[in-house]
Amino acid sequence: MTQPLTRIQQKNTTAILEAALEVFSQHGFRGATLDQIAKAAGLSKPNLLYYFSSKEAIHETLLNGLMDTWLDPLRTLNPQGNPVDEIKGYVQRKLEMSRDYPRQSRLFANEILQGAPRIHDGLGGPLKTLVDEKATVIQGWIDAGKIAPLDPHHLIFSIWAMTQHYADFDVQVRQVLGVSGDAHFAQAAEFLDAFYTKSLTP
Amino acid sequence: MTQPLTRIQQKNTTAILEAALEVFSQHGFRGATLDQIAKAAGLSKPNLLYYFSSKEAIHETLLNGLMDTWLDPLRTLNPQGNPVDEIKGYVQRKLEMSRDYPRQSRLFANEILQGAPRIHDGLGGPLKTLVDEKATVIQGWIDAGKIAPLDPHHLIFSIWAMTQHYADFDVQVRQVLGVSGDAHFAQAAEFLDAFYTKSLTP
Amino acid sequence: MTQPLTRIQQKNTTAILEAALEVFSQHGFRGATLDQIAKAAGLSKPNLLYYFSSKEAIHETLLNGLMDTWLDPLRTLNPQGNPVDEIKGYVQRKLEMSRDYPRQSRLFANEILQGAPRIHDGLGGPLKTLVDEKATVIQGWIDAGKIAPLDPHHLIFSIWAMTQHYADFDVQVRQVLGVSGDAHFAQAAEFLDAFYTKSLTP
Amino acid sequence: MTQPLTRIQQKNTTAILEAALEVFSQHGFRGATLDQIAKAAGLSKPNLLYYFSSKEAIHETLLNGLMDTWLDPLRTLNPQGNPVDEIKGYVQRKLEMSRDYPRQSRLFANEILQGAPRIHDGLGGPLKTLVDEKATVIQGWIDAGKIAPLDPHHLIFSIWAMTQHYADFDVQVRQVLGVSGDAHFAQAAEFLDAFYTKSLTP
DNA sequence: TATGAATGAGAATTCATTCAT
DNA sequence: GATGAATGAATTCTCATTCAT
Numbered sequence: 001m002t003q004p005l006t007r008i009q010q011k012n013t014t015a016i017l018e019a020a021l022e023v024f025s026q027h028g029f030r031g032a033t034l035d036q037i038a039k040a041a042g043l044s045k046p047n048l049l050y051y052f053s054s055k056e057a058i059h060e061t062l063l064n065g066l067m068d069t070w071l072d073p074l075r076t077l078n079p080q081g082n083p084v085d086e087i088k089g090y091v092q093r094k095l096e097m098s099r100d101y102p103r104q105s106r107l108f109a110n111e112i113l114q115g116a117p118r119i120h121d122g123l124g125g126p127l128k129t130l131v132d133e134k135a136t137v138i139q140g141w142i143d144a145g146k147i148a149p150l151d152p153h154h155l156i157f158s159i160w161a162m163t164q165h166y167a168d169f170d171v172q173v174r175q176v177l178g179v180s181g182d183a184h185f186a187q188a189a190e191f192l193d194a195f196y197t198k199s200l201t202p
Numbered sequence: 203m204t205q206p207l208t209r210i211q212q213k214n215t216t217a218i219l220e221a222a223l224e225v226f227s228q229h230g231f232r233g234a235t236l237d238q239i240a241k242a243a244g245l246s247k248p249n250l251l252y253y254f255s256s257k258e259a260i261h262e263t264l265l266n267g268l269m270d271t272w273l274d275p276l277r278t279l280n281p282q283g284n285p286v287d288e289i290k291g292y293v294q295r296k297l298e299m300s301r302d303y304p305r306q307s308r309l310f311a312n313e314i315l316q317g318a319p320r321i322h323d324g325l326g327g328p329l330k331t332l333v334d335e336k337a338t339v340i341q342g343w344i345d346a347g348k349i350a351p352l353d354p355h356h357l358i359f360s361i362w363a364m365t366q367h368y369a370d371f372d373v374q375v376r377q378v379l380g381v382s383g384d385a386h387f388a389q390a391a392e393f394l395d396a397f398y399t400k401s402l403t404p
Numbered sequence: 405m406t407q408p409l410t411r412i413q414q415k416n417t418t419a420i421l422e423a424a425l426e427v428f429s430q431h432g433f434r435g436a437t438l439d440q441i442a443k444a445a446g447l448s449k450p451n452l453l454y455y456f457s458s459k460e461a462i463h464e465t466l467l468n469g470l471m472d473t474w475l476d477p478l479r480t481l482n483p484q485g486n487p488v489d490e491i492k493g494y495v496q497r498k499l500e501m502s503r504d505y506p507r508q509s510r511l512f513a514n515e516i517l518q519g520a521p522r523i524h525d526g527l528g529g530p531l532k533t534l535v536d537e538k539a540t541v542i543q544g545w546i547d548a549g550k551i552a553p554l555d556p557h558h559l560i561f562s563i564w565a566m567t568q569h570y571a572d573f574d575v576q577v578r579q580v581l582g583v584s585g586d587a588h589f590a591q592a593a594e595f596l597d598a599f600y601t602k603s604l605t606p
Numbered sequence: 607m608t609q610p611l612t613r614i615q616q617k618n619t620t621a622i623l624e625a626a627l628e629v630f631s632q633h634g635f636r637g638a639t640l641d642q643i644a645k646a647a648g649l650s651k652p653n654l655l656y657y658f659s660s661k662e663a664i665h666e667t668l669l670n671g672l673m674d675t676w677l678d679p680l681r682t683l684n685p686q687g688n689p690v691d692e693i694k695g696y697v698q699r700k701l702e703m704s705r706d707y708p709r710q711s712r713l714f715a716n717e718i719l720q721g722a723p724r725i726h727d728g729l730g731g732p733l734k735t736l737v738d739e740k741a742t743v744i745q746g747w748i749d750a751g752k753i754a755p756l757d758p759h760h761l762i763f764s765i766w767a768m769t770q771h772y773a774d775f776d777v778q779v780r781q782v783l784g785v786s787g788d789a790h791f792a793q794a795a796e797f798l799d800a801f802y803t804k805s806l807t808p
Numbered sequence: 809t810a811t812g813a814a815t816g817a818g819a820a821t822t823c824a825t826t827c828a829t
Numbered sequence: 830g831a832t833g834a835a836t837g838a839a840t841t842c843t844c845a846t847t848c849a850t
Contacts, residue, residue: 045815236824432634432637448812524777594757639820652821655821
């Protein structure tokens with residue numbers, strides 16, 4: 001029986017996950033140390049391990065919690081909606097996530113980059129299932145002549161790639177554009193809107 | 203005065219860099235160990251450090267050597283060529299690099315993801331210069347009505363994002379598509395061609 | 405002034421000692437952890453330390469309580485009884501203890517093996533006194549020609565060694581005999597009876 | 607291909623095993639620390655791990671090396687020899703081992719006491735085989751009326767128990783006898799000789 | 809009494825790097 | 830050039846014990 005978390009447990013667990021997100025997303029799993037996380041969470045190292053049994057466990061908790069949230073925007077793609085608008089809406093939601101939750105994006109990217117040793121199965125299972133389902137929807141739209149004929153799977157990849165790029169390659173984007181705030185996200189939004197409008201309209 | 207490298211030096215240096223590319227690209231800088239690299243290179247650890255003064259030095263050499271090669275495709279974008287074809291050609295060349303040199307792509311992605319601590323300046327300098335220059339070319343094409351009006355910088359980002367995605371997120375792509383060879387790269391090529399044809403044609 | 409123990413104190417103290425016996429006898433002092441003991445006793449770790457001030461204290465209590473019980477069979481050696489029967493009776497009682505209280509035997513063996521750091525003095529004091537006393541009795545029997553002339557001290561050692569062997573080396577005995585229950589104790593009893601009958605009878 | 611050990615390797619490996627024997631036999635596996643072993647071997651802790659991959663590996667090497675030596679005396683039991691002399695010879699050889707190699711005896715005892723987690727299989731295999739073989743020999747002697755009828759397996763156990771007792775329970779023996787040198791081993795030898803002479807002679 | 813929370817002092821192991829030959 | 834040997838500085842994790850309630 002899982003006990004309900006006490007106030008303190010709640011607070012510390014949250015602090016640890018927040019700290020871990022910060023550290024793991026920046027240094028990767030191996031690059032992160034419990035010292036860094038403990039410091040960022042304002043706890044002692046052993047106290048950290050009182051809440052999570054190992055470094056690995058923290059990472060895993062983070063990744064598990066992430067997967068769902070990460071796929072939410074795709075889930076909301078509505079088969080009954082206006083096809084072009086639906087897709088463009090998805091693009092914008094994903095872009096907002098890159099702007100608002102860049103660390104989550106990088107945590108995920110780090111994991112995939114290293115071969116997804118810890119979530120490999122999840123990719124082939126739940127993720128594939130969801131993507132296949134939505135790809136079928138898109139294919140339906142194509143067959144109905146409502147959007148241009150583009151491979152649905154690769155279309156989805158393109159959305160992931162382009163939106164997550166603004167989180168994962170943030171430093172590069174900023175250096176090349178020579179900007180520092182979040183203003184360029186508006187440009188990106190405009191660009192992507194125009195881009196997908198043009199390429200999807202039959 | 204730098205001595206010319208002997209045959210054996212040449213051979214070992216190459217072996218080390220090849221091994222380091224393999225290891226760094228898979229595990230990241232911190233995740234990689236000299237032991238792994240030495241083993242992959244067929245050398246002893248001390249011998250490795252005879253050729254490169256430190257782990258850091260190997261990594262740096264790798265990144266430096268990479269930057270140039272990595273930008274070559276963009277450099278060949280020809281202001282005098284047919285705009286749509288030039289851009290589509292660039293896309294294909296980049297995609298081929300993702301297929302043929304995925305480890306280089308991942309090495310680079312790892313570095314950027316972690317905030318580019320080792321090549322930060324390079325991004326704002328040579329890279330920005332080149333991108334700005336090519337963005338101007340593209341803007342010229344837009345102003346001349348030869349391609350659709352899309353923000354040139356973000357257009358370039360889109361190309362990087364979409365093509366490198368096939369290298370950096372390789373595991374995910376394969377799991378979602380349920381494939382194992384390189385066949386999906388042909389699909390990607392076709393998708394990207396259609397995608398950019400549609401969005402760029404005025 | 406020591407308060408009489410309440411019902412609950414009595415119960416918990418007993419549970420702790422029982423749990424500690426289980427754990428210490430199997431893993432030794434260093435190998436045992438308070439976590440294991442607490443879990444086995446069904447108490448929380450701090451609560452454990454409410455009853456015993458330290459890990460050491462539990463161990464000590466256990467050893468002290470053991471010493472007395474352990475020597476009881478020897479104490480009952482009756483100078484007025486039939487010599488051979490007395491000794492054989494002692495052997496059987498010790499063997500029964502090995503069968504019925506193997507954990508106690510192992511706890512003791514662990515302690516002695518490691519140099520008896522915690523009961524060293526007890527060995528030279530009360531134990532030596534008792535053994536010397538009984539050795540005198542045996543020597544009396546020998547001098548009276550009632551049993552064969554065998555060094556009394558070593559005779560006692562032999563009894564300890566042979567009977568405790570069935571508890572302390574239990575795993576080995578079982579593996580060699582290829583048995584699992586307690587049936588071999590009957591064989592051992594028979595063997596020892598024959599063995600001592602033969603060697604003691606003048 | 608196993609390389610032949612260099613002089614230094616030979617020296618350090620030996621020093622480590624000697625140190626480990628000292629420490630493990632006194633404190634048991636869990637109670638021993640690499641620090642203690644390293645100090646006793648005159649090496650740094652990491653250097654220790656340069657020769658053996660883990661604490662466990664040192665322990666295992668020690669136990670494996672021990673098993674053979676430990677059973678040698680039993681192997682030399684000669685079916686063609688004089689039965690009583692053969693057994694008494696075996697007893698004396700075992701007793702000498704307890705005197706000369708008490709640490710090995712205690713290392714072994716520690717392992718068995720804790721359930722033989724690391725050599726469990728060895729007990730049921732090679733050991734059982736050898737014991738069964740020798741038990742058959744002894745049974746043959748009994749059937750031929752050359753020695754008294756005593757269960758051969760338990761007879762062997764008795765020899766192990768009694769001789770090893772002088773190594774494993776050394777502290778206790780010394781405290782009870784009030785001795786410090788090795789003089790009491792002569793008494794033990796005499797006692798055991800008389801003891802087995804009496805009990806074995808038909 | 810009882811327990812959730814916290815921690816300092818280890819303990820094993822890893823790893824980049826240096827040393828000696 | 831090459832490598833066996835060695836190590837200091839981490840790094841993860843354990844554990845007896847204490848604190849606060």
